[in-house]
Amino acid sequence: MRFIAAIVALSAAAFTTPATAQEEDFNIWLGQFATINATDDVYVRVEAQERFTNDADRLGQLLLRSLVGYRINKDVNIGAGYAYILTDQVGPDRLNEHRFYQELNVRLLSTEGGVTLDSRTRLEQRTFEERENTSWRLRNFVQLRVPISDNNKLVAYTEPFFDLNETGIQRGGLSIWRNFVGVSIPLAKNIEVVPGYLNQHVFRDGQDRSDHTANVNLFMTF
Template identity: 40%
Template structure:
């Protein structure tokens, strides 16, 4: 069967077209996350996500974040969400930072097949505020995700997400492509309302001097109530 893709998918695929290779530093990281969501009605869902990211060859906690949100179902395959994120970053060199991030998101389905392959997308706009600075950094995130169930109910997962900074700030945000993540893994059902998703993420980070390539093992636990 052929996948039925809506026209906006072609725009997203153009955005996610391969970029040229650059010389880059590298790091191995391990990310863990847990997300719990509660459906308060047929259309409204509350969720909270917590993440811990071990950096520098997964030897130390380099970043932690908490991200609560509320989403509204707009249609069978479309939903809108608003949320907040507190992000604590503790790099080796520069001073640690505390970020307060507001965000708005639209999630929608791009297409599916009779065999179970589904392609979805999410468009997220962020307003980034760092303690000690007055400027707001605007950033757009666009993700396209594909899932395909296997015979044993485990699903193969692949996704790509680009981060584009809309403006420049005194605290270091530069206008243009900020980073690009590509991932592949599996989604494993644990219970009717719980899944475990281990994936490998390749992350390219655009820096002022030498770009960075991160190799990430991500372990995500998701529960719905």
């Protein structure tokens, strides 16, 4: 029953946004993620994400990210990495972001029936070619995976973003909250695609924005 309650809570969060007036946008986000096991303990992760915004009419953001990780044990691993993000907003501003980050991954729950609950805590240092100062941000990702058939799992996650300082880029405090519900579909050994719905609520000093996103991610392990 606790697993079912967690699913319901995450699903409700994904489709619920504050009742205040807000801007809304439809997006399509695509992602490709590859994990390469260098040794039993050391791994490399690379990824690319393409985010089509403004009613999915244009490529609003391109993200390229890499990480080197170390498995402390079967349930805990740590890593550090670098990401380049090009944000092409509507209007004249284009932002080139160089992001360094560190993360801690912990498996909180694993049952014989295949239910897993995972946490990822990530600390980011964000610098921009067009801006001064470094923006510090903390984000905590919690994901639940529950078997719903012999080959498929329900995937649900929630991830709040907290700005740790105020800069020309970020406002400070809770800035973004993402919630996702989808289904994993295996394509081959160690390869799966996870389509689903993602809601991104952006908290702003003025009117908030809610992004309704068709999200499709491809995961590969080598």
